[in-house]
Amino acid sequence: MNFLTLLDYASVLVFALTGALVASRAQLDIVGFAFVACLTAVGGGTIRDLLLDRHPVFWVGEPTYILLASAAAVLIFFTAHRVESRQKWLIWLDSFALAVAVSAGTGAAMELDKSPVIVVLMGMATGSFGGLMRDVVCNEVPLVLKQGELYMTCAMAGAMTAVSIKSLGMTDDLSALIACAVVCWALRAGSIHFGWHLPVYKSRPPRS
């Protein structure tokens, strides 16, 4: 199993946990948990594979991903009530999932020798679309677009880090992908914990 596959597994596992947590807020049954967990877990990578015409789509070729995501859903179904603050767990787990998924997407696009812009976009898409589908389907305000927090910015910064390191020829792909995940997660964690953010658009006070 190479490093890219490992990243895919890690991102599937952690995103599945976040999907199941959102399902718990919607009070679904165990099959609903598994459905939302799988959608969240493989959503971003599926979009990436379709856009890049990589077939079979990663989980179609290797169903273990789905079993892993379903197992995570079952785990959360029976244990989430023991968790003190599900919202807090959700946000932190999502931050790890984001970092790992951005790396996985960036790595997959690099392997296909795509141009830097496309590599960064594939990292961003892989990181964000799973969570976006989870939130749209479950009627939550998408974390991706939450006001006054860094989210897509972290994904972009992480993917750009990997691209820069690689294009400078400083190191191998593996280190570039690790740097990507670290930068992405650090920014997201700073935004959650310290409130780091970029200026948001403000209309003039007397809004017409």
Next chain:
Amino acid sequence: MNFLTLLDYASVLVFALTGALVASRAQLDIVGFAFVACLTAVGGGTIRDLLLDRHPVFWVGEPTYILLASAAAVLIFFTAHRVESRQKWLIWLDSFALAVAVSAGTGAAMELDKSPVIVVLMGMATGSFGGLMRDVVCNEVPLVLKQGELYMTCAMAGAMTAVSIKSLGMTDDLSALIACAVVCWALRAGSIHFGWHLPVYKSRPPRS
């Protein structure tokens, strides 16, 4: 015309009727009816074909599907006001569409000799994504995720029935697909009529 094609046509027709009923609740014009009907009718099968890299996508290769869905939309546009309870019709039509579409998805994946996990998932995806898009686009609470009802569970049980029957070598594919539709519909009907459901997740009473 083989049996799989027949299933595709049946699922397109019935899902189109449900799409048009939802459009009637949103008070759209006749083109809006046709749009929502087509989206609902071909949505699930399109996702299935893209994921399995089956090209041309079933309705791109054979536009009759679209004409059928549009005709269903026109029919509903002029007759829905004569129906006593559109919500009731919607739910029951949707149950038939689900059963038929799950069969169609399961059959398509079986034909490509996919592994059992993927066959079950393709059945579930084909059955659910059309209705899911319909509800997300029209701002309805997705039927798929309605609390305290069986929905994805019916799809899963149906698809699993087909896979089991086939792997036991008991019979031909056709009978397996009919069994799939019957199991799926019976469970869904039981859930609608008798209130069958699985236990749903409940957080502890004093929710923090």
Next chain:
Amino acid sequence: MNFLTLLDYASVLVFALTGALVASRAQLDIVGFAFVACLTAVGGGTIRDLLLDRHPVFWVGEPTYILLASAAAVLIFFTAHRVESRQKWLIWLDSFALAVAVSAGTGAAMELDKSPVIVVLMGMATGSFGGLMRDVVCNEVPLVLKQGELYMTCAMAGAMTAVSIKSLGMTDDLSALIACAVVCWALRAGSIHFGWHLPVYKSRPPRS
């Protein structure tokens, strides 16, 4: 650069502007503006390319589209507060984007010699899905489905115009596509300005 490519660029630019305007209503930061702008700008064409199995997807093969959409987002981020009525700008820009994107989608499907029904549908899908994703992700009521306005009808009329002109052999593709954009835009403008609309579905007054 041929005419089809030009249409793709024009539609990307104008849809990106509308995406950024919606982002300004959601008060996102500059990366959020770029994300929504790109999603809106390339969403419809991406669906078209996936459905028609045209690879690489137009913007994956040519990242300039993404840079153009991002530049449009930055422009709006710094200037939208100077605009008197963003809603009005949004609606009119969206009408231009619709007309151009319908042409682009129609042209792409014609080039692949698809049947008339598919050509019309690809025009409609390319024109509508970018805006639909923008509105679903940002929690706005989809313009596509706004009650009492022509929208999908304009897309359909435009695409049908192109198909008719072409099938009559009256002229070359280029003129057919220009006619498509003109018809589509004129209908949409008439609907916005003069309130043109089709009868909408009305349930009986005492709704059960």
